[in-house]
Amino acid sequence: MDTTNKLPLDMVYYWEKAKANSLYMTQPMGNGQVEEYTWKRAVDEARRMASYLKSLNLPEKSRVGIISKNCAHWIMSDWAIWMAGHISVPLYPTLNEDTVNYILKHSECEVVFIGKLDDWDMMKPGVPENVRCVSYPLSPPNDFETWEDLVAEFPPMEENTTRDPEELATIVYTSGSTGRPKGVMLSFRNMAFAATGGTEVLGVGPDERMLSYLPLAHVFERTFVELGSLYAGFHLFFAESLDTFVQDLQRAQPTLFLSVPRLWVKFQHGVLQKLPKKKLERLLKIPVVSGLIKKKILKGLGLDKVKLAGSGSAPLSHDVLDWYRNLGLELLEGYGMSENFAYSHMSKPGRSRTGYVGEAAPGVEVKISDVGEILVKSPATMMGYYKDEEKTRETFTEDGFLKTGDKGEIDKMGRLKITGRIKEIFKTSKGKYIAPAPIENRLMSHDAIEMVCVSGANQTQPHALVMLGEETRPKLADEAFRKNLEASFQDLIKEVNKTVDPHEQLAFITVVSDEWSIENSFLTPTLKLKRNVVEDAYQEKVDSWYAKRQPVIWQ
Template identity: 50%
Template sequence: MTTDNNGGALTPLQALQERVQQQGNAVAFVQPLGGGEVREYTWKDIELEARKMAAYLQSQGMQQGDHIALVSKNCAEWIMADLAIWMAGGVSVPLYPTLVADTVRLIMEHSESKMLFVGKLDDWDMMKDGVPDGVKQIAFSLAPEQAKKDFPVWTDIIADTAPIEEIFTPKPADLATIVYTSGTTGMPKGVMHDFQALSTIGSKMIKVYDLQPNERMISYLPLSHVAERLAVEIAQLYVGNKVFFAESLETFGEDIKRAQPTVFFAVPRIWSKFYQKASEAVPPKKLNTLLKIPFLNKVIKKKVLGAMGLDECRIALSGAAALSPEIITWFKKLGLEILEVYGMTENLAWSHTTEVGDQMIGWVGTPNDGVECRIAENGEIMVRSLGNMKGYYKMPEKTAEDLTEDGWLHTGDKGEIDAKGRLKITGRVKEIFKTEKGKYVAPVPIENHIVTLPGLELACVIGEGMGQPVALLNLTPEEQGRLSSGSAKEHFTQELEKHLKHVNDQIDPHERMTTFIICKDAWTVENNMITPTLKLKRNVIEEHYAEGIKQWSKTKGVVWEA
């Protein structure tokens, strides 16, 4: 473990100093600027810009302990702003870059944020009215043009400001960040994490997969989410690896091939998209046949993984939700073992990890260093570690509900533990529903089976109080376009009917679905059907389609929403 002179783990700011001393001239960030142009930042560049921005924050009246918000898609200045806030003695409050104005206002006012960094955004107009009056704002270099006209711009500030001489030295119990949960229901909760948690987990996590300075990672999942922030920003400070930023969804294929990541973390929806795209090019049956041919085996594996930009990947991780066993098995045939990990905002994403060579499909590994795990009487997973939150900001009653006095966190997930200590997630305590026959159904594993069919984007299995469950489905944009002709739609309907039977054959009788319902509108963050981390908002989806389901569920097979 990297430690300070007193034997404790280095804080993120101390880790940055170590990086500058040991790797000052090494490239740490590769930032796309558009049009194929990129800018490289060394560790010295990062420290200098962060120190200058910290000095500017203080010049604008920021006091120690002030809360400073930032809203942006991933970019180099996001991480440097986070470091600058800490250097100046502040608490960082990240906002998802897809929030609507009402949610921006809710979080900004609840967190009492005094300033806001406005960065790389697709729709600033959708958000800006949510910024409370009196909040000072700073624009990143890649911010929308209007923001750069309205507010001081990062590059100008850096050019005109001398670096702070003495940076803030936090105590372990000092608050470092408030991370607002994306929330599948209700008001987002502000999860408080202190510097002790960041320091301890930062120094421990790099040892799990023996991360080295020559690793390459691509940052594309929201840095406002705790998993990306720990896996990219914090881990990098303790490892010294290189991080490439993605430019946009449209350029992601080029971005990942530029990065050639050796470590790659994705949520199931991303792995599913990789699988579906590859399956369209080389159907699984054909791939199996080709892989059996000795002289073609290695060539095919490298070609398929190379098309995804993953031919150099040595550690592939999946988290946030369960990944379909079919997809894990498919990648394993290509020589890429996807290791499932488990964590949540409330425990700084530090809970369970599948180690290389210990993969058991459907399980999320053993407890990380310093993590205790137990199963409560109702089947709920409970964990205790230094990664656990200090509590929810200004929500003492909710904190007492989720965090016991002796430090055990109620995860809200149900699970089981095997003899080796491996954990299996079997559902959510509140997501499991009961059919009218009194049988309980866990929807997530069924949904993971459903979305393995190419052309399907998302699935939501519902059935509370119904005779048998049904599944609401979203198609991929590509499939929506392809189905404009009647014959294509008829053929896909037949494929869906076969798939319905295939999935039903793999689950218990009380879980079997009568109907696949194809919804005409996409579920997006903007229409509040999914969270910024791409999780279903089940209550919103069920309420939206409640009337239609009464009719659609009377038909067995496949129903297309008119």
């Protein structure tokens, strides 16, 4: 089907008739049970929920929130909000009460859908008393009106609501590694352009299967999963929990699989715990055995049917990319932001280059500024920040390019390499500037390291804070294991220092005992490191670490 100039709701109405009885969503309900939604059923429930929203007589274009982990109801709510003439405001299911309160008040949400959550008690006090709540079937115990009762009570909305392409469709609050989240305003045109371009570039069609598990509140999942399935018409599966993730993957047998670097690294570490790196490398050199091993590993991960695997939201180390490619899974990196609905650059099969995030997607203009900043422009670029004209002005150049805040360079084939964040670059006491990201990528090649933060502003040389993988941490009680690990870190420093300029050479690695997580605010909801939080947590100890003059320090 030609999706040119088709808005999201146009696609909803199209599949409602074209694939009425085809399965669209498979939702785990616990205890091995699943609920299946045909296109007809999904659109019918959305139409009924839209009738309910209309019955509330809310002001025109009211904001309606969604606080839930990914599930079928999340997507149906989004459609219902649009059908009723309103604007959706997704919130991450891991936010604290203060941030929930800020977003709901800032966006002036009238209604909020409450879904599947791990810590509703923490979030609940952040919901203002005047906000009406509706609960999903899998939501925590509450006394709100329920989805089931409302769809049973209200008739389906009969008319096919049309929305203007330039109308505000959703406000996506950035997870923000610093300060208050900003409300990115995206129009129906922004969303349609990104979804159409993304499905065309990746060559996806109605026969794909995809597992939805990264937060739908983030544009990466929203563009390629919610809107991708809507524009290509493929089957969507949802994950039940981290504990059931492998079973969820094996149920879905995805043909498309997107993830973020931290999870790709976790998958790799899981394999290497069972089959050490050197042994695996030996086996992959034996012709007949090699093919069997690759199939067995990918099958064990539930990825043996994947024809297109992608990674985004942060850079992946060369070693991890090469490791997966050796298994026959060509991991394609992409690049985008909330501010352009994750539609900017994508690697293409057979044209990818390790360390690069691909070529500009169709309709995207890109240039590098005088200070090396990546500037992009396309019909997917946001309308601006909600209630913040000043910040909007600061984020655009005079000729309408979005300032990404990332430094980069472009090769002869038009592939983009991100060399660091402009704001992350720090200066040593010798007056030399250091971009931490490339050094962090090199350190991530060590299979015991799960996360790393290179720091050292106003010090003579930089240092690295590393968090070990969860499989490695319990083994530290074994003195021999710890000594071997320390020796390998010393070798790692020597290897990394050979590849960087003298002023970038690491003074030491500190192995931290803390776990950096979303819950303790060290990570954003999309598992990106909050650099300022990490640095502040260890600031008092840094001078004493430098004074020790040791290559490896255990915190």
